[in-house]
Amino acid sequence: MDDVALILDSAARLSALLLFAALGELVAERAGTLNISVEAMLLGSAFSGALGSWLAGSALAGLATAILCGLLIASVQALLSHRLAVDQFITGLSLNLLALGVTSFLFASFDMDSESMGTFRVPLLADLPLVGDALFDQSWLFYLLYPLVPCTWWLLYRTRWGLQVRSVGENPESCEVTGIDVKKRRRQAISWCGLMCGLGGAYLSVGLIGSFTPNMTAGRGFIAIAAVIFGRWTIRGTVAACIVFGGTDALRLALPALGFELTPQLLIAAPYLLALVAMLLIRPGRQGPAALGRGYTEFA
Amino acid sequence: MSAAADVAPVDEATPGDSGALARRARWSDAGLFAVLLALALLLALALASALLAVADASPATVFDAIIDGSLGSAPALATTLNHTSLILVVAAGTCIAFRAGMVNIGQEGQLSIGGLTATAVALGLPFAGPWAVVIILLAGAAGGAIWAVAPAFLRFRRGVSEVVTTLLLNFVAFQAVSYAVNQPRLLQEDVRADSVTAPSPQSNRLPDDDMLPALSSGTGYRLHVGIVIAVVLALAVGFLIRRTTLGFRLRVFGFNPRAARRLDVKPGVMGGGALIASAAFAGLAGAVLLTGVTMRLQGGFSSGVYGSFSNNFGWEGLVVALVATYDPVYAIPVGFLFGALRAGSGALTATGISPTIAAVVQALVLIAVTVPALLIVQRRRRREVQALRRERI
Numbered sequence: 001m002d003d004v005a006l007i008l009d010s011a012a013r014l015s016a017l018l019l020f021a022a023l024g025e026l027v028a029e030r031a032g033t034l035n036i037s038v039e040a041m042l043l044g045s046a047f048s049g050a051l052g053s054w055l056a057g058s059a060l061a062g063l064a065t066a067i068l069c070g071l072l073i074a075s076v077q078a079l080l081s082h083r084l085a086v087d088q089f090i091t092g093l094s095l096n097l098l099a100l101g102v103t104s105f106l107f108a109s110f111d112m113d114s115e116s117m118g119t120f121r122v123p124l125l126a127d128l129p130l131v132g133d134a135l136f137d138q139s140w141l142f143y144l145l146y147p148l149v150p151c152t153w154w155l156l157y158r159t160r161w162g163l164q165v166r167s168v169g170e171n172p173e174s175c176e177v178t179g180i181d182v183k184k185r186r187r188q189a190i191s192w193c194g195l196m197c198g199l200g201g202a203y204l205s206v207g208l209i210g211s212f213t214p215n216m217t218a219g220r221g222f223i224a225i226a227a228v229i230f231g232r233w234t235i236r237g238t239v240a241a242c243i244v245f246g247g248t249d250a251l252r253l254a255l256p257a258l259g260f261e262l263t264p265q266l267l268i269a270a271p272y273l274l275a276l277v278a279m280l281l282i283r284p285g286r287q288g289p290a291a292l293g294r295g296y297t298e299f300a
Numbered sequence: 301m302s303a304a305a306d307v308a309p310v311d312e313a314t315p316g317d318s319g320a321l322a323r324r325a326r327w328s329d330a331g332l333f334a335v336l337l338a339l340a341l342l343l344a345l346a347l348a349s350a351l352l353a354v355a356d357a358s359p360a361t362v363f364d365a366i367i368d369g370s371l372g373s374a375p376a377l378a379t380t381l382n383h384t385s386l387i388l389v390v391a392a393g394t395c396i397a398f399r400a401g402m403v404n405i406g407q408e409g410q411l412s413i414g415g416l417t418a419t420a421v422a423l424g425l426p427f428a429g430p431w432a433v434v435i436i437l438l439a440g441a442a443g444g445a446i447w448a449v450a451p452a453f454l455r456f457r458r459g460v461s462e463v464v465t466t467l468l469l470n471f472v473a474f475q476a477v478s479y480a481v482n483q484p485r486l487l488q489e490d491v492r493a494d495s496v497t498a499p500s501p502q503s504n505r506l507p508d509d510d511m512l513p514a515l516s517s518g519t520g521y522r523l524h525v526g527i528v529i530a531v532v533l534a535l536a537v538g539f540l541i542r543r544t545t546l547g548f549r550l551r552v553f554g555f556n557p558r559a560a561r562r563l564d565v566k567p568g569v570m571g572g573g574a575l576i577a578s579a580a581f582a583g584l585a586g587a588v589l590l591t592g593v594t595m596r597l598q599g600g601f602s603s604g605v606y607g608s609f610s611n612n613f614g615w616e617g618l619v620v621a622l623v624a625t626y627d628p629v630y631a632i633p634v635g636f637l638f639g640a641l642r643a644g645s646g647a648l649t650a651t652g653i654s655p656t657i658a659a660v661v662q663a664l665v666l667i668a669v670t671v672p673a674l675l676i677v678q679r680r681r682r683r684e685v686q687a688l689r690r691e692r693i
Contacts, residue, residue, distance in 0.1 A: 034461070034464065036405075036467065080667070080671070084674050084675065085674055085677075085678065086671065086674055087670075089403055090622050090666070090670060093405065093618070093619070093622075093666075094663045094666040094667050094670075095663070097615065097659050097666070098660060098663035100656070100659055101657065101658070101659030101662075101663060102351065102660055104654060104656035105351065105355065105657050106351075106354070106355065108355075108656065109354070109356070109357075110355075214656075222468070225464075225467075226468060263479060265475040265476070265479040265482070266475070266479070268471075268475050269471060269472045269475035272468040272471045272472050275464075275468055276450075276454075276465060276468055276472075279458070279460045279464070279465070280454065280458065292461065293461050293463055297681070
């Protein structure tokens with residue numbers, strides 16, 4: 001029983017990290033950007049969160065620097081891919097390379113001693129059996145997700161901005177004729193992704209671990225992309241996918257310690273395989289936003 | 301932007317001296333491009349230096365060490381050329397895919413699977429020697445190609461973006477390699493029964509006769525023929541793309557698939573074929589890495605790129621193809637530059653500087669090279685739009 005609660009606890013932490021990144025990535029993808037620099041945003045803000053909390057001596061400062069770094073990387077991606085029309089994958093690729101290089105390099109040059117964010121135990125709710133610890137005894141940042149999920153939904157489906165973002169990802173040509181600034185909406189969607197990844201990075205380095213290690217995201221940004229795909233580009237699906245993928249990650253980490261033999265490779269590859277299978281099964285023509293991954297040049 | 305010359309290129313269709321004006325505008329574009337490129341590269345260099353300064357390292361020392369470690373001695377040059385060969389093979393293949401409009405970003409995985417199949421074939425062959433090497437290289441290419449069949453199928457039968465599938469299959473490939481070298485019944489090395497150490501996550505060593513022949517070797521270095529293979533392949537692909545009908549059809553398909561249909565180009569065959577061919581090149585690079593350098597398959601237990609068998613060569617090949625604007629002939633010098641950067645940064649460890657600075661420089665160079673070309677394109681486009689507006693008025 002205790003083991004189950006423990007695994008659930010670890011699954012909740014890992015899912016939360018994925019969810020921060022995936023909520024951002026979802027909005028960026030709905031606007032038409034297959035934003036592979038989500039990995040760079042996560043890693044960069046994890047590092048700058050640790051750096052900020054070390055320099056200022058407070059976890060909150062770390063959160064602020066992490067968000068700033070997420071937004072900075074997002075603005076570079078947005079500037080290059082939706083102002084200068086550099087191919088978005090080239091941009092993402094170079095940003096991933098850059099983030100990995102810069103953070104590993106700076107990490108090797110500093111001797112950081114980062115702060116860690118405290119946890120908060122929600123009274124009463126945390127005493128629920130099994131899921132209490134997992135859902136209501138976590139780092140402060142974790143609780144942001146409870147409002148953030150409905151917020152993202154509201155933003156995407158109940159605001160004019162969200163409607164325009166979704167349209168821009170489906171049919172940018174019509175949007176331009178209607179008078180929507182296609183590239184601007186896409187840049188804004190990427191900024192939202194940067195903000196979310198800033199929170200996610202801070203959650204990882206300052207909230208969960210309290211320090212930075214090189215390549216500490218270990219491809220979680222890519223798993224977030226897989227989660228958005230597996231979730232068929234909807235909020236509900238994305239949340240479910242993050243929980244499933246976080247859960248498999250937690251199982252992979254926990255099962256050997258509990259004495260189970262397993263092939264970790266299959267569990268590591270599971271999110272990617274599931275996303276691929278999902279794409280194989282979805283009806284053609286409903287493969288996500290129609291303009292996903294295509295750059296856009298205005299008529300005039 | 302005021303003079304009439306600025307709008308001249310649009311009037312190319314009209315007879316008279318506008319041709320000369322257009323030519324002059326093109327030349328001014330080329331000049332501006334050179335200036336912008338130089339500025340961008342300088343900015344990239346300045347940023348890298350600033351980063352080094354933050355880490356209390358002298359940029360001059362670091363750049364000296366990189367040059368010394370990549371070109372300064374025979375072993376250094378051999379390492380550079382060995383790196384170059386892998387990067388260039390991947391880059392040449394990548395050019396095929398991108399010219400056909402296929403965004404293949406799965407080189408890391410295709411290279412790993414190429415290494416995997418090459419190892420399996422090499423250890424299974426009953427003989428060793430030059431013919432075995434040929435078979436192993438082909439097996440690597442076949443392995444890489446197989447890894448792109450699913451993306452090609454999904455792209456042309458189900459309409460799934462090949463970007464996503466090739467990207468995701470990278471991580472599946474790393475785990476496939478890791479699985480193979482962790483399972484004794486698959487490729488994990490055999491240890492003697494009396495050995496006290498557990499078997500490592502790596503395959504048996506290939507027979508010595510399966511080593512890629514050396515062009516030159518000495519104490520501490522061995523330059524294999526990979527670089528010859530790579531340059532020949534790059535030139536061949538360059539010829540194919542520029543000078544043959546197939547290459548023409550490939551480029552048309554990449555520019556405008558709808559127009560290509562008029563040439564009777566079948567999207568699945570051309571696009572899928574280009575994707576699979578590019579993956580075969582990456583797989584071949586995996587086999588070259590195996591027979592030229594490592595001589596055994598190693599698979600880290602990581603979910604990231606570092607620590608995998610492909611060891612970042614796939615990404616670097618992709619980056620080189622991008623920097624070389626998908627032209628395999630340009631990829632030869634660019635590939636050499638990146639090979640040298642990699643060899644030189646490997647030598648940095650001795651100076652106490654983290655070799656990760658190489659990734660930073662590569663990324664900055666990539667951005668610095670792509671941006672100026674686009675600025676030019678945008679400027680030209682803006683001028684065209686202005687001219688169109690003027691006509692309408």
